[in-house]
Amino acid sequence: MYFSGACYGCTFERMETGRIRWASRAVRALWLLMLGFAAPVLHAQTILVHPGDANNDGKADVYDVLHIGWAFGEAGPVRTGTLDWFAFPVSFWGDSIMSTVDRAYADADGSGIVESADLDVVQTNTDSVHGLATYVQTFSPLVPSGIPVRFGGPTIVPLGSDRFEVQVRILLGSVDIGADSVYNAAFRLLFDTANLADEPDVVTWTRNDALFPIGLHRLRPEEGAIEIGLSRTNQTLVGTGVVDLGTLGLIMEGNLAGGILADTLLNLHVVSPAVFGLNDLALLDIWSPEDSLALLPVGFGTAPLSERWKVGPNPARHRIQVTLTGLAKPLQLTLVDAVGRQRRVWHPSIGANTLLLDGLAPGCYTLHLQNADGRQDSKRILVLP
Ligand SMILES: [Ca+2]
Numbered sequence: 001m002y003f004s005g006a007c008y009g010c011t012f013e014r015m016e017t018g019r020i021r022w023a024s025r026a027v028r029a030l031w032l033l034m035l036g037f038a039a040p041v042l043h044a045q046t047i048l049v050h051p052g053d054a055n056n057d058g059k060a061d062v063y064d065v066l067h068i069g070w071a072f073g074e075a076g077p078v079r080t081g082t083l084d085w086f087a088f089p090v091s092f093w094g095d096s097i098m099s100t101v102d103r104a105y106a107d108a109d110g111s112g113i114v115e116s117a118d119l120d121v122v123q124t125n126t127d128s129v130h131g132l133a134t135y136v137q138t139f140s141p142l143v144p145s146g147i148p149v150r151f152g153g154p155t156i157v158p159l160g161s162d163r164f165e166v167q168v169r170i171l172l173g174s175v176d177i178g179a180d181s182v183y184n185a186a187f188r189l190l191f192d193t194a195n196l197a198d199e200p201d202v203v204t205w206t207r208n209d210a211l212f213p214i215g216l217h218r219l220r221p222e223e224g225a226i227e228i229g230l231s232r233t234n235q236t237l238v239g240t241g242v243v244d245l246g247t248l249g250l251i252m253e254g255n256l257a258g259g260i261l262a263d264t265l266l267n268l269h270v271v272s273p274a275v276f277g278l279n280d281l282a283l284l285d286i287w288s289p290e291d292s293l294a295l296l297p298v299g300f301g302t303a304p305l306s307e308r309w310k311v312g313p314n315p316a317r318h319r320i321q322v323t324l325t326g327l328a329k330p331l332q333l334t335l336v337d338a339v340g341r342q343r344r345v346w347h348p349s350i351g352a353n354t355l356l357l358d359g360l361a362p363g364c365y366t367l368h369l370q371n372a373d374g375r376q377d378s379k380r381i382l383v384l385p
């Protein structure tokens with residue numbers, strides 16, 4: 001009785017004695033030679049992945065969105081191990097078209113396919129670092145004639161008597177020079193913190209998910225920065241012209257509805273931009289890291305200083321209420337008597353402040369207000385016995 005089979009094109013027969021007889025000694029020699037070459041190749045096909053470092057530059061951050069976006073939907077060998085920040089072996093997938101980084105790194109959760117869930121792993125391990133990096137993240141150079149990052153708006157949304165939100169659209173390209181070949185982008189956006197409210201969710205980012213289906217962002221309000229990564233996963237072109245990346249929201253205080261200072265500027269600055277797209281040469285022109293824009297939120301009210309604070313009752317006895325709107329902190333109120341002597345100093349908040357007048361002699365006083373920028377105004381008050 002004979003059994004037969006095929007192995008890489010060479011046939012063999014197994015006889016009743018159990019002895020394998022190769023059909024050809026020459027083929028047998030060739031087979032052994034192939035095994036000899038295959039062993040080191042098989043070894044090289046294993047790489048070490050830190051879950052979330054999709055570009056293997058040694059860190060998990062928003063720049064990994066570029067590689068996940070570029071390999072999105074691709075499949076390869078499944079990885080064993082956990083989602084913790086350790087080096088796990090996985091079989092080689094093959095280099096990405098856009099870089100020398102193996103696409104297996106983009107499969108952060110090891111599921112065998114690059115999908116949205118891999119972004120969750122990047123987020124979980126954000127800012128983790130390791131020493132096995134083989135890739136250096138590069139940033140597009142300054143090209144003065146390049147397509148600019150633009151800022152649309154701002155839209156000012158009042159959030160009560162002492163807060164408002166500045167909403168700025170982040171745009172790429174221009175009517176003449178479209179940004180339609182940008183598939184994936186990541187960058188840091190710097191902004192002023194002088195008037196940021198001291199509260200949670202003071203900075204928000206709303207991605208244009210109709211254009212960029214996946215993305216990550218990292219808020220760093222204490223540094224006046226937000227890191228943004230976004231991807232157009234279907235790798236298709238959009239129409240030429242301006243691309244709307246999303247909207248940045250900053251909640252501010254001290255400049256109130258009806259009273260934002262006309263000379264208040266909001267500086268925005270894009271730094272460390274990195275992009276993937278259709279044409280490398282074209283993409284070098286797209287980002288201009290020195291692009292920045294000072295925004296003037298005009299139209300929100302430029303009431304004179306004298307109209308941004310109210311004092312009452314007047315005349316007063318034991319206390320007086322001072323209501324401040326449309327002013328930038330720090331603020332100082334100084335009470336001076338009729339002969340010019342300083343009698344009280346307060347550092348009021350935006351809104352209503354109750355000031356005690358106990359111990360003051362009846363008479364005429366002047367209440368001086370000094371704004372954060374040094375501008376002053378004053379009001380006369382009468383203290384009754
Ligand atoms: Ca990385």
Ligand SMILES: [Ca+2]
Pocket residue numbers: 106107108109110111112113114115117118
């Ligand atoms: Ca995956």
